[in-house]
Amino acid sequence: MVTLLLVAPLSANAQGQTPQAFLEELYRPYRQKDFKGQPYWETSRYFAPDLAAEIDKDMAAASKRNEVPLLDGDPFIxxxxxxxxxxxxxxxxxxxxxxxxxxxxxxxxxxxxTVFLVQTPKGWRIADIVSPNGSLRKLYKLP
Incomplete structure (x- = not known):
């Protein structure tokens, strides 16, 4: 019973989080000198469902072929x-x-x-990240 009470506020907080707070939380650790990067392979934690599904699919296929996935680097930076x-x-x-x-x-x-966010039932999630090197949606051929 205590566990449920502790978990519920965290979920409610994530859903009520502002886009600014979501982005601040995402990028704050990059200020640390030895930070190794966000676990972007935990796709549903960060990305909109359609983008998360494509990233997951690509990572699984690349792993099966023993190759590097399309996303070969930290997408957030x-x-x-x-x-x-x-x-x-x-x-x-x-x-x-x-x-x-x-x-x-x-x-x-x-x-x-530039990070484009969409509101989902789980809170704000990344729909696209655009940099001078391109766009995640274009990388995965999503509209």
Missing amino acids: DAQDWEITDLTVASSVDGGSAKGAISFKNAGQPKTV
């Missing part, structure tokens, strides 16, 4: 290696969708990624 400084997160909301502008320096080089 668009890099395989990083040394993040000067990280800022800004967001705007438009009904059931939101947009985040994530700016930072990676190894001294300025970079910006």
